[in-house]
Amino acid sequence: MNGDKDTNLNLSDLSSALPSAFRTALSARDSAGVVEAIKSKVESLAEQHPVMLDNLAPKVRKRVEALRAIQSQYDDLRAKFFEEKAALEAKYQKLYEPLYIKRYEIVNGVVEVEGVTDEGLTKDAAEEKGVPDFWLTAMRTNEVLAEEIQERDAGALKFLKDIKLCRTDNLKGFKLDFFFDVNPYFKNSLLTKTYQMIDDDDEPVLEKAIGTEIEWYPGKCLTQKVLKKKPRKGSKNSKPITRTENCESFFNFFSPPQFPDDDDDEIDEDTAEHLQNQLEQDYDIGTTIRDKIIPHAVSWKDQKKDTLSFKKTG
Incomplete structure (x- = not known):
């Protein structure tokens, strides 16, 4: 047997062969660099399979080869399923x-x-x-999004006029378009979030997410807050010391987390785990908007009043 399409390897085998930091990131399957590492490992392990088969008894080897042929047929059908599923979703x-x-x-x-x-x-x-406040209310009554929307976000989200779903050219990924009325917070009338997908084992998985850079008006940025501190006694500078730091906001959704572009950039296990959690959360928000908010936005009318609360930031 050769190491091409008929070779079906378990992802757990591939994961165990990667560095520990990448194993953590692998479970999210959200990094193009990790995908490339997987492909390299596939090629490496594929070359070992003839040796593994040679160690089997002739009769058993024949049976395993037959099973692998069946697996190949399944993989072909599985790939066709995802292709037709994407086309059907685009049609509707x-x-x-x-x-x-x-x-x-x-x-x-x-x-x-x-x-x-x-x-x-x-x-x-x-x-x-x-x-x-139609869209603000719809988003606030969803448990996933309610955790992301801060009290200070509400003013800007009141200007949200519509959210649209667009499929990417290959039908595997998707884009979310947020249309805003003229508002005092930012210049953009359209904010977008794109999820680019690739095939991994014939299934679409996230490669990366891309968001619009928000053009905030001076003093209106919701993703940062300004902290003021009194100068020390006796200091020549009597003006308060100010510094800016990032803060929680729904609008961080448009600045998704990214793995390092350079394969040579090593990340430790803690950093990889943190990135994984961020990627999972980001994708969860995107699919919630795609699958829950856009098609069922008016369902908030059935929600209890006590669900309409904000998460406050300090």
Whole structure:
């Protein structure tokens, strides 16, 4: 047997052969560098398989070869499954689009729902259009996103007009588009988050995530906070000492964690584990928005009022 398509190796074998720091990162399967390491190990182990087969009794070797042929057929079907699944999702995404457009128009007051009148309303209530804070409310009532949205994020998220899902060209990855009205926080009218996928063992896995750089207006950055400290007594400089540090914010979602681009850059096990956790959390947020928020945004109407709370930052 040769070490090509008919060679089916267990990922646990590959993982054990990698450095410990990369083994930690491997479970997330989110780094292109790790994927390349896996491919190299596949080639190495594949060359050893003929030797392993030679150590078997002739009858057993024949049976194993037959089993590997069956496995190869399964792998082909599995690859076809993911290909057809991606195409089917893309097909229905186009069918959903007219419904999403109607939702956008109602939420943003572009059109009025039949039967809605101004009778008996105050002037302010009559002038109110659409569904205020629709997306902010939808996101806050989801357990995953509620952990990410800080109290100070709410002001900016009130300007969120729509969230759209776009499939990437290869149909495996996806992009999330966040459309914002003109607001006092940042210049961008569109923020995007793209998840690029690659095939690993014929299954799509995350290669990397890319976010939009937010153009914050002066003093409005929500991902950083300014700390002021009084100068020491007797100091010539009487002005407060200020420093800026990163802080928790939903908008960190657009600055996803990245593994080092250079394969020669070594990372220790603790750093790899921290990156893994960040990558898992980031992908969880992205898929939650894709699978829960966009298709079921109005489901917040069934949530209890006590779910509408913010996570405060110090």
